[in-house]
Amino acid sequence: MKNKRLTSLLLLALSGLGVSIYQTWHYYQLRGGVAGFKSFCNINESLNCDAVTSSQYADFIWGIPLSSVAAAWFATLAIVAVLARLSDWRREASRIALAMTIWATGVSLVYVGILSAALKTYCLLCLVVDGINFLALGIAVSLKPERFTAHRADRGRWITVAGT
Numbered sequence: 001m002k003n004k005r006l007t008s009l010l011l012l013a014l015s016g017l018g019v020s021i022y023q024t025w026h027y028y029q030l031r032g033g034v035a036g037f038k039s040f041c042n043i044n045e046s047l048n049c050d051a052v053t054s055s056q057y058a059d060f061i062w063g064i065p066l067s068s069v070a071a072a073w074f075a076t077l078a079i080v081a082v083l084a085r086l087s088d089w090r091r092e093a094s095r096i097a098l099a100m101t102i103w104a105t106g107v108s109l110v111y112v113g114i115l116s117a118a119l120k121t122y123c124l125l126c127l128v129v130d131g132i133n134f135l136a137l138g139i140a141v142s143l144k145p146e147r148f149t150a151h152r153a154d155r156g157r158w159i160t161v162a163g164t
Contacts, residue, residue: 023067052123
């Protein structure tokens with residue numbers, strides 16, 4: 001059963017990666033002024049991806065789109081989900097997946113608040129990413145990872161995975 005949940009977590013992470021890559025492409029198309037570009041998800045004034053992408057809230061820092069940060073996050077979560085399938089890594093990877101998804105859900109809640117309060121319009125793709133974050137958190141919680149104080153993380157393993 002745990003392997004099915006880990007597979008689901010991996011598929012969610014890959015889906016989030018795909019959506020985030022598309023959002024990054026959309027960001028550069030829109031900001032680059034490609035003639036006649038209009039997103040497929042401009043439905044009305046309440047659902048308008050171009051309005052959200054054109055806002056200051058689409059940038060992370062230094063003109064880097066927030067969606068590219070999300071893409072890196074989802075790629076990392078996918079790696080963690082793969083590592084969690086290995087019995088030697090399951091405990092630590094499950095705990096890391098939980099921490100990552102708690103953080104991402106918090107960011108999603110803040111961003112939905114910004115969309116609601118500041119922009120008063122929503123991006124359909126952003127909402128898909130937020131939904132993926134909420135589902136990923138549910139799966140991470142269902143894995144019942146140990147508390148972080150139960151066993152110290154093996155930093156050497158993670159440094160090796162990170163390639164430093």
